[in-house]
Amino acid sequence: MSTSQAGSRIRFEQGLEGGRAIATGDAVLVVVVDVLSFTTCVSVAADRGIAVIPAPLRDERAARLAEEHGAVLAGPRTGSGTSLSPASIRRARGVERLVLPSPNGATLSAALAERGEVVAGSLRNASAVAAACAQHLARDAAASVAVVAAGERWSDGSSRPAWEDVWGAGAVLAALGRDRLASPEALAAADAYRSAARRALPLAGLASALELSEAGFAEDVAIAAEEDASTAVPRLVDGVFTHQGFTEQGIR
DSSP states (O other), X not given: XXXXXXXXXXXXXXXXXXXXXXXXXXXXXXXXXXXXTHHHHHHHHHHTTOEEEEEXXXXXXXXXXHHHHTOEEOBOTTSSSSBSOHHHHHHOOSOSEEEEEOTTHHHHHHHHTTTSEEEEEOGGGHHHHHHHXXXXXXXXXXXXXXXXXXXXXXXXXXXXXXXXXXXXXXXXXXXXXXXXXXXXXXXXXXXXXXXXXXXXXXXXXXXXXXXXXXXXXXXXXXXXXXXXXXOOOEEEETTEEEEOOEEXXXXX
């Protein structure tokens, strides 16, 4: 039984295996969404002109990446330096390149780069990413878009769905439209976002957001909830997210 949604040009799934299932075809644009907090961090970094190198873990490999790229290695969120905290990146000074470890969004981005072009989506840049997706679809009749909600992890390390990522992915899909090209899964994610918006459900009320706020990172949640505050479309090129932006002719 196929789980690739290959009959649709606009697809949605969750997690690494879900992303691998739908990121198929020779001209697929992959949108990774990790609202709390990797792709929100990438959008804030792009606004600041900071390039981001994704790394799964803060380990020796991440340290080597930082050395190779002449980059700062992000520290723990509980530290005083730059970290997987959008607020810390917004406050950063003198940082041009940042190795940003993340077990969800960074891991997903690096893995799915083998399948196609990867861009970082979030609530902060949903409309800009949707516009880039529309341009991608318009350039090639065989082109497709795979929007992937990264999800979170339970205490035992197993993956769990994250509603904030479903909302973030749904925001991109709702702004993209093109319903006739979308899979039922993509339409359902868009409807989940529209329903949350109609009910004015706050991001801050979700379990992951409450966990962050209780740990002292309410500002990070507030930044993640800045809908369409950014026009950046961060693109992963040679292992580095940079803000290439986009024009009427497409991503550049």
